[in-house]
Amino acid sequence: MKIFARLLLKFLCLVAFSLSAAPAPRPNILLILADDLGFSDLGCYGSSIATPNLDRLAAGGLRFTQFYNAARCCPTRAALLTGLYPHQAGVGHMLQPWRPPSYSNGLGEHTATIAELLRDAGYRTYHVGKWHVGGVGGNLTPDKPGARNHPMNRGFDRAYGSGGGGNYFALTPLYLDRENLKPGEHFYATDAFSEHAVKFLEEHGRGQKEKPFFLHLCYTAPHFPLHAKPADIAKYRGKFAHGWDAERERRFARQKELGLFPREAKLSPRDPMAKEWSSLPAAERAEWDLRMAVHAAMIDCMDQGIGRVLDTVRKLGAEQNTLVLFLSDNGASAEFLDSWPNPGRGHQPGSEAGTRESHKCLEVGWANAANTPFREHKMWDHEAGISTQLIESWPAGLVGQASRLPAGAFVREPGHVIDLQPTFLELAGAKYPGQFKEHALTPLPGKSLFPALQGKPL
Numbered sequence: 001m002k003i004f005a006r007l008l009l010k011f012l013c014l015v016a017f018s019l020s021a022a023p024a025p026r027p028n029i030l031l032i033l034a035d036d037l038g039f040s041d042l043g044c045y046g047s048s049i050a051t052p053n054l055d056r057l058a059a060g061g062l063r064f065t066q067f068y069n070a071a072r073c074c075p076t077r078a079a080l081l082t083g084l085y086p087h088q089a090g091v092g093h094m095l096q097p098w099r100p101p102s103y104s105n106g107l108g109e110h111t112a113t114i115a116e117l118l119r120d121a122g123y124r125t126y127h128v129g130k131w132h133v134g135g136v137g138g139n140l141t142p143d144k145p146g147a148r149n150h151p152m153n154r155g156f157d158r159a160y161g162s163g164g165g166g167n168y169f170a171l172t173p174l175y176l177d178r179e180n181l182k183p184g185e186h187f188y189a190t191d192a193f194s195e196h197a198v199k200f201l202e203e204h205g206r207g208q209k210e211k212p213f214f215l216h217l218c219y220t221a222p223h224f225p226l227h228a229k230p231a232d233i234a235k236y237r238g239k240f241a242h243g244w245d246a247e248r249e250r251r252f253a254r255q256k257e258l259g260l261f262p263r264e265a266k267l268s269p270r271d272p273m274a275k276e277w278s279s280l281p282a283a284e285r286a287e288w289d290l291r292m293a294v295h296a297a298m299i300d301c302m303d304q305g306i307g308r309v310l311d312t313v314r315k316l317g318a319e320q321n322t323l324v325l326f327l328s329d330n331g332a333s334a335e336f337l338d339s340w341p342n343p344g345r346g347h348q349p350g351s352e353a354g355t356r357e358s359h360k361c362l363e364v365g366w367a368n369a370a371n372t373p374f375r376e377h378k379m380w381d382h383e384a385g386i387s388t389q390l391i392e393s394w395p396a397g398l399v400g401q402a403s404r405l406p407a408g409a410f411v412r413e414p415g416h417v418i419d420l421q422p423t424f425l426e427l428a429g430a431k432y433p434g435q436f437k438e439h440a441l442t443p444l445p446g447k448s449l450f451p452a453l454q455g456k457p458l
Contacts, residue, residue, distance in 0.1 A: 025212075025321060026212050026427065026428050026429060027212065027321050027322060027323040027394060027396070027397055027427055028212045028213045028214070028215075028313075028318050028321060028322040028323065029118070029123075029212075029213070029214045029215070029322070029323050029325075029424055029427075030215050030217065030309070030313065030322055030323070030324045030325070031114075031214070031215070031216045031217070031325050031420070032217045032218075032219070032306060032309075032324070032325065032326045032327075033077075033080070033129075033130075033216070033217070033218045033219065033326075033327060033328065033329055034219050034221060034222070034299075034302065034326070034327070034328040034329070035073060035130060035165065035218070035219060035220050035221060035222070035223040035328065035329055036073075036222055036223040036224070036328070036329070036330060036331070036332055036333045036362075036378055037221075037222060037299070037328035037331075037332065037370075037388075037389070038331055038332030038367065038369070038370025038371045038372070038384075039331060039332075039370075039371050039372065039374060039383075039384065039387050039388065039389065040251045040252075040255065040369075040370060040371065040372040040373075041222070041299055041332065041370050042054050042055070042058075042299070042389055043055045044058040044059070044063065044258070044389075044391070045063075045255070045258075045260065045389050046251040046252070046254045046255040046258065046260065046372060047251055047254075047296075048239070048250070049236075049296045049299050049300060050235070050300050050303065051299065051300070051303040052303065052307070053303050053304070053306045053307035053310060054303055054306060054326060054391060057310070057324060057326065057391050057393045058391045058393075058408065059407065059408045060393055060395070060407050060408070061324070061391060061392050061393030061394070061398075061407065061408075062391070062392045062393075062398070062403075062405060062408075062409055062410070062411050062453065063389065063390070063391055063392075063408075063409075063410050063411065064389070064390035064391075064392070064410070064411045064412075064413075064415060064452075065260055065410050065411070065412050066387075066412060066413070066414040066415070067327065067387070067388050067389070067390035067414070067415045067416070068386045068387060068388065068414070068415070068416045068417070069327070069328065069329055069330055069386055069387075069388050069416075069417050070085075070086050070329075070330070070386070070417065071330050071331075071378065071379055071380060071381055071385040071386045072093075072094070072329070072330050072378065072379055072385075073130070073132055073164070073223075073329045073330065074086075074091050074093070074094045074095055074132050074133060074164075075091055075092065075093065076329040076330060076417055077091075077130075077131075077132055077133050077218075077329060078090065078091035078107060078133050079416075079417045079418050080114075080329075080417040080418075080420055080421075081107070081111075081113045081114055081115075081133065081154075081421075082107060082111040082112065082113060082114075082421065083114070083418050083419075083420070083421030083422060083432075083444045083445075083446050084111060084418060084442055084444065084445065085418060085445060087102040087103075088102075088108075088111075088442050088445070089107055089108060089111050090102065090103075090104040090106065090107050090108030090111065091103075091104065091106070091107065091133060091134075095132075095133075095134055105134050106133055106134020106135055106148070106149035107133050107134060107149050107154065109439045110439055110440060110441055110442045111441065111442065112155075112432075112433070112436040112437075112441055113154045113155045114155070114214065114216075114420070114421050114424055115127070115151075115154060115155030115156045115214060115216070116154060116155030116436065117155070117421075117425060117430055117432070117433075117436075118155070118214045118424065118425075118428055118430065119155050119156075119157070119214075120430070121425075121428045121429065121430035122211060122212070123211060123212050123213060123214045123428065124157055124204055124208045124211045124212070124213045124214070125155055125156045125157050125158075125213070125214045125215075125216075126156060126157065126158045126159070126197075126200040126201075126204070126213065126214070126215045126216070127151040127156040127158070127159045127160075127161065127215075127216050127218070128159075128160050128161055128193050128196050128197045128200065128215070128216070128217050128218065129160075129161045129162070129193045129217055129218030129219055129220065130161060130162060130163070130164065130165055130218040130219070130220050131151055131159075131161055131162070131163055131218070132163055132164045132165075133149055134148075134149035135147055135148060135149030135150040135151075135153065135154075150178070152177060152178060156216075158177060158200050158203075159175070159176075159177055160175070160176045160177075160192075160193075160196040160200075161174070161175065161193065161196075161218065162174050162175070162189075162220075165189075165220040165223050166225075166344060167225065167227065167344075167356060168188055168189040168190065168220070168225070168227035168228075168356075169183070169187060169188060169189075169227060169356035170183055170187065170356065171183055171187070171189045171192075171220075176196075188227075188229060188301075189220055189221075190219060190220070190221050190298065190301045190302050190305055191301070191305060193217065193218075193219055193220075193305065194302075194304075194305025194306070194308050194309060195305075195308075197215060197217045197305075197309045197312075198308055198309055198312045200215065201213070201215065201309070201312045201313065201316060202312060202316075204316070205315075205316040209316070212428075213318075214424075217309065219302050219305075221298040221299060221301065221302040222295050222298035222299050222302070222332075222362075223333070224333060224335065224337065224359070224360070224361040224362065225345075225347075225358065225359040225360060225361070226291055226294040226295060226298070226353055226354055226358070226360045226361065226362065227294070227298070227354060227355075227356065227358070228294045228297035228298050228301060228354050229297070229301065230354075232297035232298075232300055232301050233290075233293050233294055233297045233354050235293075235296075235297065235300065236292070236293035236294075236296040236297055236300075237289070237290065237293050238289060238293075239289075239293065239296070240288075240289045240292040240293060240296070240366075241285065241286075241289045242277075243277030243278070243280075243285065243288070243365075244270075244274065244277055244288075244292075244365040244366055244368060244369040245270060245276065245277045245278075246277070247292075247369040247372075248267060248270070248368065248369045248372045248373070249267070251369065251372040251373075252267045252372050252373045255372070255373065259410060260410070261373065265373070267372070267373045268373055268374060268375045270368060271334070271364050271365070271367075271368040271375070271376070271377075273334070273364045274364045274365040274368050275365065277365070287353070288365065288366065290352070290353050290354070291353050291360055291362060291363075291366065292362070292366050292369075293354075294353055294354040294360070295362055295366065295370070297354070306326075310324070319395065320395045320396040321394075321395075321396040321397070322394070323392070323393070323394040323397065323427065324391075324392070324393045324394070325390065325391065325392050325420070326389065326390070326391040327388045327389060327390045327391075327417075328388040328389065329388075330378045330379070330385060330386070330388075331367075331370075331371045331374070331376075331377050331378050331384040331385050331386070331387060331388075332362060332366075332367040332370035332371050332377055332378060332384070333361065333362060333367055333377060333378040333379075334362070334363055334364040334367040334368070334377040334378065335361055335363075335378070335379075336361050336363050337359070337361055338359055338360075338361075340359070345359055346359055347359040347360060364377070367384075368384075371384035371387075374387055390411075390415065392411075392453060394453075397427075398453055398454065403453060403454045403455050404454060404455030404456070405453075405454075405455040409455075411452050411453070411455075413449075413452040413457060413458045414458075415449050415452065415458075416446060418444070418445055418446035419446040419447055419448065419449050420446075420449070421444065421446065422444055422446050422447060422448045423448045423449045423450055425448075426448045426450055427450065432444050
């Protein structure tokens with residue numbers, strides 16, 4: 001009897017071990033992309049801006065210290081979606097057909113998006129927010145000129161959003177699937193994107209729950225123009241009166257405390273185009289404090305929306321097996337764009353930064369602080385242009401199971417946006433084909449990041 005009991009106990013232990021060691025089913029994938037976010041603009045990367053939802057995600061997951069994009073919105077999005085370098089994808093710069101196929105007005109024929117390949121692998125696919133790789137607007141059926149690169153013609157089952165951003169209170173173009181929309185009286189782009197991400201997830205839970213989902217949520221925040229809701233701005237008025245020089249020092253000290261950089265690391269000099277804060281007159285300092293308050297408010301609002309999306313994932317019962325990734329398309333922007341009376345990029349004289357009539361930018365002093373500790377900014381191939389946060393969370397697949405890294409750890413292996421497609425294909429059990437829709441595909445130059453997520457070298 002004792003021998004039988006011991007054998008039974010051994011058998012149950014083996015069963016329990018095999019269950020705990022069994023790989024998780026194919027994960028849902030929630031890929032969140034910010035726009036013009038500085039490397040240090042999140043709490044978990046060094047700032048004092050309130051980003052509790054992303055900070056929680058980082059505390060329960062992993063943070064990369066050396067992850068890279070393509071320094072500007074269109075090239076990064078093209079590379080991320082296709083797994084190819086921007087010139088291979090057809091978007092070497094923005095969307096001007098200067099010299100096809102490398103410099104064209106959209107994704108090239110020899111590309112396949114993450115959504116196209118995951119949908120073929122059985123995923124339900126959703127795009128929300130900024131697209132900016134060609135073919136924007138509603139009413140674009142596949143037979144119309146420019147339609148080939150509409151999100152719904154590149155693998156997404158549902159799509160809500162816009163092309164390249166603009167006025168947060170009156171965004172155009174704006175579309176839902178293939179129909180053009182007009183923003184309502186109380187429209188604010190960041191909230192609209194969060195709300196539609198929630199709607200698509202709820203719709204998925206009602207009618208498509210048997211399928212894994214891929215949701216690509218692309219905020220325009222905190223890209224210029226600096227637009228935010230009054231209540232969010234009020235939280236930060238006066239919080240940056242100490243100026244960009246002191247802010248860089250504070251953020252860098254916090255980054256060292258977090259372990260992002262070694263204690264002996266040195267902060268890069270202030271950008272040579274930025275003035276010393278103490279040299280500015282009081283009225284000018286007050287205006288700059290307001291601009292940074294609006295920038296912070298935009299990030300805060302985005303984090304609030306991400307919290308609502310994550311709550312929806314939890315309500316679907318999908319939290320444990322959803323791979324969540326957050327990153328930015330490039331570093332903070334030092335651009336100054338005011339072409340009044342052009343209503344698209346013009347600051348109406350007398351309007352206050354943050355309002356719908358305004359068109360203010362962060363500019364070089366605050367961009368330098370947002371990109372702490374790096375040099376230069378968006379559009380440059382220096383670290384501040386190409387470095388991004390990457391936060392990753394997947395409770396069922398990594399933390400406490402296959403990963404050698406504890407929750408909240410840093411991944412110090414370098415990665416690039418071209419590595420995301422091979423990572424997702426591996427996790428979905430799919431392969432990158434040699435041909436897609438009667439076109440030969442350019443081979444993928446990237447590598448799966450899955451070993452790095454497990455704490456192994458790439």
